[in-house]
Amino acid sequence: MEVEKLGDEAVEVLSHYLRVNTTNPPGNEAAGASFLGDVLHDHGLEYRLLExxxxxxxxxxxxxxxxxxxPLIFLNHIDVVPAEAEGWQVAPFSGEVSDGFVWGRGALDMKGMGVMQLMAFIAVAREGLPLRRDLVFLAVADEEAGGYAGAKMLLEKYPEELEADLVINEGGYALTDLVPGKPFFMVACAEKYGLWLRLLQRGQGGHGSMPTGKGALELMVRALARFLERKRPLRINPVMQAFFTRLAEFWEILGPYREDGKLETLMRVIEENHLDAVPALNAVLRDTASLNVLHAGNKINVIPDRAEAFLDCRLLPETEAPEFLDFVREALAGEGLEIDHFQDMERSPSSPWESVAYRTLEETILECYPDAVVSPFMLSGLSDSRFFRARRVPCYGIIPARLRLSDLPRIHGADERISLQDVREGVVFLRALALRFCA
Ligand SMILES: [Zn+2]
Structure with missing residues (x-):
């Protein structure tokens, strides 16, 4: 069958694509875009480069x-995060094919998906069926640095080219050990948004031999320690409730919620079993703040009079930023710390999971992966979907790669890889999805 041949070609193409170093910064996505363009050209298809x-x-x-x-847009990003060869079993930009996997930075995030989408696009083109809507393959720059030289810019510059009824992007994977024997396709329908804070503490400088307790760094450390003790309340939003409803069909621990379907029961079960102690669940159940940068002092015997810290705050879509800022101010109050809210990463509405489009996606997953469970989910990170969702275009984030929880650190970490089977079946799945929506 034609599409199977394209699956083999997808493995080959991916192996080469992973050798194109598109580490962002600086990105150099032009090299990746021209590589993809050559593949389209080889199949007699046209494309445009948008710079x-x-x-x-x-x-x-x-x-x-x-x-x-x-249109239906197949969205993927060309850039990848940096990779240091240390810690990898293979060279990160080798595109090595071994042990049933294609290895390399971007295999999962998200050149693998880009290639599956590309080959599915080519498959649909070769079939030559009449389509009732356009199918668009869109590979963008700069996702890993916020999308400002990619999806965001393109939507501002070419809004009519990027009109769509639906976008299929990254955002979720198929976890294989959430429910044994059943790949759990977590379809990202929403995401948290970011709020970045810079904190500045001034204090009394002096000689390190005569501590006063009023040095900027000591004041800041004490304030931050108090702040980090404070947790935001647990909040189960509609998309996460839908996720737990699905999970409750399989998890005994969620039995009481399965029986009565009440939000307060779910809340109680989560609290009693400390499910929010799992960082991946904590991240989707409350607003979080991560202290990631601290600058202060430069000499061992000098008390610094200035300290600066950066907090990476991630807010549930339901949280209002001013309310969160009040919480931060209140928690840090007392020592004259200045709080500078220097960047918002766009908040976006969720995409519906009770819609014809979502159901079609779900049906196609079940048809191609008969053992699968499909569930809506919220991404704790950011993706380019937010720019489309802000324009009310439904976006679903799902990369059809079957992963164990222990594989997740490979994303942005060492030994990133995708199985040959996932690449091949992903082409079949995305082709089927395109045909369902477009043919
Ligand atoms: Zn990505």
Whole structure:
């Protein structure tokens, strides 16, 4: 079958694509975009390069439909995060194929998905069926640095080119050990938003031999320690409640909630079993703050009069930023710390999971992966979906790679890899999805 041949080609293409170093910064996505363009060209298909800045290209290819519906966009990003060879079993930009996997930075996040989408796009093109809406393949620059030279810029510059009824992007994977024997397809329908804070503490400088307890660093450390003790309240939002409802079909621990379906029962079960002690669950059940940068002092015998810290705060979509800032101010009050709210990472509405589009996605997953469980989920991080969701375009984030929980650190970590089976089946799945929406 034709599509199987494309699956083999997908493995080959991915192995080469992983050798194109698109580490961001600086990105150099032009090299990745021209690589993808060559593959399209080899299959007789056209594309456009959209440039945000020199070297920062995105690529768009379109199969025209009748216009009955707005397009379906297959969205992926070309750039990857840095990789140090140390700690890897293979060279991170080797694209090595061994032990049933393609290895390399970007295999999971998200060149693997980019290639699956590309080959599915090519499969649909070769079938030549009449389409009722356009199918768009969109590979963008700069996702890993916030999307400002990628998706965000493209939506501002080419809004009519990027009109869509639906976007399929990254955001979730299929976890294999949440429910034994059943890959759990976590479809990202929402994401948290970021709020970045810079804290400045001034204090009394002096000689290290004569401590006063009023040095900037000591004041700041004490204030931050108090702050980090404070937890934001647990909050189960609708998308996470939908996730737990699905999970409750399989997890005995959620039995009481399965029986009565009440939010307060779910809350009690989560609290009693300390499920929020799992960082991945904590991150989707409350607002969080991570203290990631601290600058103070430069000499062992000098008390610094100035200290600066950066807090990476991630807020549930339901949280109002001013209310969160009040919480921070109140928790840090007393020592004259200045709080500078220097950047918001865009808040976006969730995409519906009780819609025809979501159901179609779910049905296609179940058809291609008969053992699967499909559930809506919220991403604790950020993705380019937020720019589309802000324009009310439904976005679903799912990379059809079956992973164990212990594989998750490979994303942005060492030994990133994707199985050959996942790549091949992913092409079949995305082709089927495109045909369901477009044909
Ligand atoms: Zn990514």
């Amino acid at each position: 945000a800045a020199p070297g920062r290209s995105s690529l768009l290819a379109r199969l025209r439909g009748s216009g009955e519906g707005k």
